[in-house]
Every structure is written in structure tokens, then in C-alpha cells.
Amino acid sequence: MDFLKWYKKTVESAGPEPPAEIWEEIRNELDVDAVWYKIEKDLPAGRRKRILFLMAAAASILLIIGVGTFLYLSSGVQGSGIPVSHIRHHQDQIGSAGSEPSFQTRLAVALEFPDTRQIPYAQDGSIIQDADRRIYSGESLYPLQRLEYTSDLLEYDLKLHTGRFSPAGEETRSRRLEIPTKGYYAGLSGNLANTWLLNNKTLQGLRSDELTASLPSFGYSFGIIAGKNVGRNLDIQAEIQLISLTRQNYNEYLHGKYLSNNMQFNYSSFSISGKWYLSEYEKPGRHSIMLGAYAGLLRNAKQDLNGITISLRQDYDPIDFGVITGYEYHFPVGNGFFLGTGFQTRFGLNNIFSGNDLIPYYLNNTRNASINLTLSVRYNLN
Amino acid sequence: MTTGGLNEEVILSGCRNNDRRSQELLYRHFAKKMYAICLSYAGERPMAQDILQESFIKVFKNIKQYKNDGSLEGWIRKIVSNTAIDHIRRRKRTDEYNEVDQNDPGTHTSNAAMNIIGFNELMEQVGRLPEGARLIFNLHALDGFTHKEIAQKLEITEGTSKSQFNRARKLLINFIGNMNL
Numbered sequence: 001m002d003f004l005k006w007y008k009k010t011v012e013s014a015g016p017e018p019p020a021e022i023w024e025e026i027r028n029e030l031d032v033d034a035v036w037y038k039i040e041k042d043l044p045a046g047r048r049k050r051i052l053f054l055m056a057a058a059a060s061i062l063l064i065i066g067v068g069t070f071l072y073l074s075s076g077v078q079g080s081g082i083p084v085s086h087i088r089h090h091q092d093q094i095g096s097a098g099s100e101p102s103f104q105t106r107l108a109v110a111l112e113f114p115d116t117r118q119i120p121y122a123q124d125g126s127i128i129q130d131a132d133r134r135i136y137s138g139e140s141l142y143p144l145q146r147l148e149y150t151s152d153l154l155e156y157d158l159k160l161h162t163g164r165f166s167p168a169g170e171e172t173r174s175r176r177l178e179i180p181t182k183g184y185y186a187g188l189s190g191n192l193a194n195t196w197l198l199n200n201k202t203l204q205g206l207r208s209d210e211l212t213a214s215l216p217s218f219g220y221s222f223g224i225i226a227g228k229n230v231g232r233n234l235d236i237q238a239e240i241q242l243i244s245l246t247r248q249n250y251n252e253y254l255h256g257k258y259l260s261n262n263m264q265f266n267y268s269s270f271s272i273s274g275k276w277y278l279s280e281y282e283k284p285g286r287h288s289i290m291l292g293a294y295a296g297l298l299r300n301a302k303q304d305l306n307g308i309t310i311s312l313r314q315d316y317d318p319i320d321f322g323v324i325t326g327y328e329y330h331f332p333v334g335n336g337f338f339l340g341t342g343f344q345t346r347f348g349l350n351n352i353f354s355g356n357d358l359i360p361y362y363l364n365n366t367r368n369a370s371i372n373l374t375l376s377v378r379y380n381l382n
Numbered sequence: 383m384t385t386g387g388l389n390e391e392v393i394l395s396g397c398r399n400n401d402r403r404s405q406e407l408l409y410r411h412f413a414k415k416m417y418a419i420c421l422s423y424a425g426e427r428p429m430a431q432d433i434l435q436e437s438f439i440k441v442f443k444n445i446k447q448y449k450n451d452g453s454l455e456g457w458i459r460k461i462v463s464n465t466a467i468d469h470i471r472r473r474k475r476t477d478e479y480n481e482v483d484q485n486d487p488g489t490h491t492s493n494a495a496m497n498i499i500g501f502n503e504l505m506e507q508v509g510r511l512p513e514g515a516r517l518i519f520n521l522h523a524l525d526g527f528t529h530k531e532i533a534q535k536l537e538i539t540e541g542t543s544k545s546q547f548n549r550a551r552k553l554l555i556n557f558i559g560n561m562n563l
């Protein structure tokens with residue numbers, strides 16, 4: 001007799017009756033679930049969560065505004081920054097006693113300073129400040145470029161106009177720059193994201209020979225941004241994503257059939273990033289790369305399993321944190337507004353699965369990841 | 383399936399509406415067979431009872447997913463075997479499926495022994511099998527999973543599944559052969 005057939009037949013045909021208390025336990029469990037289901041619908045938990053979320057969002061906004069105001073006031077800048085009032089280009093006669101007079105092109109740049117801040121000098125000492133608190137340059141453009149404090153403004157304006165200066169006579173121009181240099185900005189942001197929950201199952205699902213099939217999943221987010229220029233080519237930018245939706249769809253072979261799974265996580269997140277500008281002001285827009293960090297607060301999590309929706313809130317960690325990298329191109333659209341677009345990648349550093357009765361947390365290490373197309377509009381506050 | 387004068391459709395409909403009487407009828411109809419399977423997976427009664435209980439809770443919570451596109455018994459058996467895997471996983475990590483027995487047991491048992499031995503005696507010997515090997519043996523012998531499917535379920539190689547199955551089969555034959563009947 002075939003051993004395996006005999007084994008299967010013996011097991012399936014001659015088993016003992018299970019203890020009676022097993023059914024009692026099953027019934028109790030189902031009763032508890034049924035009662036909880038009825039109670040849960042009447043609990044005002046959802047409303048409490050919404051209020052907490054709104055309070056957290058309001059507190060975050062106030063925090064950003066408060067920190068921004070403090071930085072702004074403590075920087076000593078008043079009024080609307082440092083506008084270039086006019087640029088003069090003229091010829092001066094330079095010479096010494098006994099020598100032939102010669103003409104040399106000189107350039108004078110006058111800036112209006114609303115306060116008494118000390119003006120930095122160029123390394124060759126060619127910048128001076130007169131009694132009317134005007135700054136004068138040295139013999140050429142180049143000393144001006146070494147001005148640390150005013151270099152961005154000056155370079156931008158001078159490079160714009162140098163080619164059009166006439167070597168003779170005097171020319172005066174007035175201009176207000178649109179590109180922020182010491183500025184603050186604030187605006188709105190939105191992302192369309194290709195999102196992933198990275199774990200063994202979804203990674204295996206990318207292989208064609210696996211029964212599980214991971215599917216492209218998309219989420220979105222929107223929020224507010226605020227930033228400050230802190231260096232020649234560096235901005236610090238904070239972003240609050242009021243809603244950040246992460247999805248992971250996959251098909252799974254379970255219980256003898258293919259089941260469609262849709263996991264959905266809704267976060268609110270805060271991020272802070274450094275943005276390095278790759279291009280100078282002479283271009284109509286600017287390219288930048290960014291590196292930063294984010295922390296997200298899980299608001300809700302659910303799984304739709306073949307039409308049955310279950311909550312995953314208790315199975316996943318309320319906190320997600322990770323790193324951000326990205327690229328952005330932004331350009332002025334007038335009246336102090338800028339439009340930016342680019343992409344970001346976000347990669348979670350912590351295991352967001354906190355475990356449940358069936359699976360301990362370390363057997364289902366799960367991380368968030370996303371590739372985002374970004375769109376932002378911001379307003380220069382200076 | 384007909385139970386207590388009710389057919390399967392009526393019982394399923396009641397279960398989908400969370401009717402306790404229908405759930406009990408369904409349980410009573412399949413409990414004995416599924417308990418035997420649980421015993422063969424678990425190798426011990428307490429764990430088998432846990433698996434049976436958890437399996438039927440899953441059955442009733444997910445009964446709406448059953449679309450009559452296969453046998454109800456087969457669907458419940460899949461839940462039982464998956465639940466057994468979860469239970470055994472909780473006790474043993476995947477690496478332990480790879481445990482190697484240096485002693486090659488004998489492969490002969492007599493038809494006479496197979497004719498005499500009953501369920502309880504068989505389960506005693508099954509309970510002596512290493513847990514990982516027992517799980518693989520039952521997945522293949524009882525539930526008909528291929529070694530490729532077992533490898534995917536347990537996240538092991540197909541070769542490990544085959545070797546562990548053969549090892550369990552040889553051990554079990556040897557255990558039965560050495561019984562004092």
C-alpha cells in the first residue's frame with residue numbers, strides 16, 4: 001500500500017472529535033467581535049481624531065510662523081530687504097600730479113540701507129561707504145563680486161546691465177530684483193506619488209515567477225511650505241503635508257484563490273530640507289537639489305481585501321520617519337510669485353509594522369518609500 | 383453538504399449573515415476532519431486545538447470571500463493549513479526548517495503495521511517528527527501542495543522542501559516500523 005495514500009486516508013477518516021469547549025471559545029470570540037463592532041460604530045473616536053488632527057495642524061502652522069518671525073527679526077533686516085536703488089556708470093579722470101591724465105571706466109553702485117548695519121568690505125578694500133551711506137565700488141566689477149553680503153544682488157544686476165553700459169557719460173537705472181536673496185517665502189505644495197510599502201511580500205511580488213503580484217500604486221499629498229534663504233545658494237525649507245496618502249496594491253494567492261489587496265495609509269508629515277541652487281540668477285529660473293528629513297504621523301490605515309475593509313491602525317507604528325532627496329526647478333511668474341516643479345524621493349528608515357497577534361513585527365519589516373512629482377507655488381515675502 | 387436537513391447554500395447564507403446556528407452547523411460538519419488535520423500539523427493536542435479554533439474564527443470572519451468557485455471544504459482546509467503554518471512559524475524561525483539529521487533512518491515498514499495502526503497511534507509517531515519536517519510533510523502529503531508552493535509559503539528553497547519531506551517520510555516509516563504492535 002502506498003504510504004502517503006495510507007497516511008492521508010488515516011488522518012482524514014479516523015480523527016477524534018475535538019473538545020466541546022473549542023466551539024464555545026469560537027462562539028465567544030465571534031460574540032465579542034459582534035458586540036465590539038456595534039459599539040465601535042457609536043464611538044465618537046473619528047470626531048476626536050479629526051479635532052486632534054486640526055489642533056496638531058494649527059500648532060504646526062503657528063510653530064513655523066513663530067520660528068520664521070523669530071529668525072526674521074533676529075536677522076536685523078527691516079523693511080523690504082536691500083533694494084538696488086540705482087547703478088551709475090561713468091568715467092572718472094584718474095591721475096596723479098605730474099603724470100598724464102588717463103580715463104578709466106568706473107562703476108559706482110549705490111544701495112539704500114534701512115538700518116545702520118555695518119557694511120562689509122571687499123578684500124581689496126575698494127568698497128567704501130560715504131556720508132550718505134552709499135557704497136562705491138573699486139575699479140572694476142570684480143571687487144564687487146567678492147562682497148559677501150550684497151554679492152547676489154549686485155552680481156545679478158551688474159551682469160544684466162554691463163553689456164549695455166555706454167563707456168561715456170553717466171547712466172542711472174533703477175531696478176528691484178524679483179529673485180529673493182535674503183528672503184522668506186511661503187506657499188502651497190502638492191505631490192503625485194508612486195508609493196511603495198517595501199517588505200518581503202511586495203518585493204517578492206515584483207518577480208514574475210511569484211504568485212504574489214505587486215502592482216503600481218499611487219498616492220498624493222498636499223500641504224504648505226515655508227523657507228528662508230540662508231546662504232548664497234542655500235535655502236532651508238520646511239513643509240507640512242496635511243494629507244499624505246500612501247497606497248500599496250497587490251494580488252495574493254490565498255486560500256486557493258487570487259485576492260486583490262489595497263493597503264492605504266494616511267499620514268500627516270513634517271519635513272525640513274536644505275535646497276542647494278545649481279544655477280545663477282541670470283537664468284529665468286533656478287535649478288536646485290534638496291536633501292532633508294521627514295517625520296510622519298499615521299492618521300489611519302486600512303486594507304481592502306476583495307471588497308472587505310479592515311483597519312490596520314493597530315498593526316502599524318504611528319510614526320514614520322526617513323530621508324528626502326529631490327530636484328526642483330522654479331521660476332518667477334510675476335508679482336513675487338514663483339512656480340516650482342520637480343521630483344522627490346522619500347525613503348522610510350523605520351519598520352512601520354508593529355506586529356499583531358499572528359505576525360511579530362520583526363517578521364514583516366515594512367518601510368515606506370515613494371517617488372513624487374512635485375508642484376509648488378510660493379510667494380516671496382520680501 | 384447537507385447538515386441537519388439544511389443544504390450548504392442555506393448554511394453559507396446564514397454564516398454570511400453572522401447567524402450563530404448556521405455557524406455552529408458548519409463547524410460541527412467540518413470540525414472532526416479539520417481537527418485531525420490540525421493534529422497532524424501540530425503533533426500535539428493543545429496546539430492543534432488552538433489552530434482549529436483560530437481557523438474557524440478566520441473562516442467565519444472571511445466567509446463572504448468564499449464565492450462558491452471551489453469546494454467549501456478545500457477553502458476551509460487552506461485556512462487551516464495556513465493557520466498551522468502561522469502557529470509553527472511563531473514557534474520556529476524559517477532557518478530551522480533547514481535542520482539536518484545526520485542519521486538516515488530506515489525506509490521500510492510493513493503493510494501489516496499500516497493495517498493495524500490507528501489514528502491515535504499514528505499521531506503519536508507524527509508528533510515525534512521535527513516540527514519543520516512535519517509541517518512540510520503534511521503540506522505535501524495531506525494538502526497536496528507542490529514543493530515549489532511549499533518553498534514559496536515557507537520562504538525556503540524547493541530543495542529544502544524536498545529533502546525535509548523525504549526526511550519526515552523516512553522517519554515516520556521508521557517510527558511506525560519500530561512500534562511494538
